[in-house]
Amino acid sequence: EIVMTQSPATLSMSPGERATLSCRASQSVSSNVAWYLQKPGQAPRLLIYDASTRATGVPARFSGSGSGTEFTLTISSLQSEDFAVYYCQQYHNWWAFGQGTKVEIK
C-alpha cells in the first residue's frame, strides 16, 4: 500500500503570496501524481496530473513538479478563490490520497 503524506497541514498565507505545498510518497510512484482543490461543500477539482500537467482550464499560476517520491504544488500568486484544501493523489498503484493541506487566509 502506497501512503501519501502532505505537508504542511495548514498554510497561512496572504493574497498575492507564493504558496508551496509538498507531498511525499512512501515508495516511488513515477510521475503518476495528481493535485486536487476542494472547497467546502464541493467535489474535488482536478488541477494537475502526471505531476506537472495542468488540467483543462486551470490557470497558469498553478504548477506542479517532482517525480519518484517527492512532489510539489506551487501557486505563484494566491488569489481569493485559491484559499481551499489541496489533496495530492497517486495513481501508480490503485489510488491513494494525501491527508490534505488547507491554505487559509493569514
Add this chain to the structure above:
Amino acid sequence: EVQLLQSGGGLVQPGGSLRLSCAASGFTFSTYAMGWVRQAPGKGLEWVSGSSSNGANTYYADSVEGRFTISRDNSRNILYLQMNSLRAEDTAVYYCARRGSGSPSPFDYWGQGTLVTVSS
C-alpha cells in the same frame, strides 16, 4: 458536457444496506474506468472502489473489501455501489468519479456527492 449525477444516499442503521447510483452523460461511459471516493465528515478523501470500463475488473480498499460491491450497467450509463454490513465508520459523503483516458490516470470528473449516514 460531462455530468455525473448521483443518487441513493441517506440514513441507514448499522448492519444495514444501501445502494448508490451514478448516472453518467456527456461521454462514452462504456470506454471509461470509474471509481468511488468517500470523505468522512471533516476528514480527507479516501478511495473506496474502482471498476474497469467493461466491469470485468473491480478493485476495493481494504476497509470495504467483502462488504461493498461496485458494478455498472453500460447500456444505461450507470455506475453502482452496493454497500452491505454498514458500520458507523462508513458515514461519509460518497463521490463517483471518472478515471481519465489512458492508463494510469487520475479522476478527472466527479459527481456532486451523496451523504451516507450510518446510525441507530
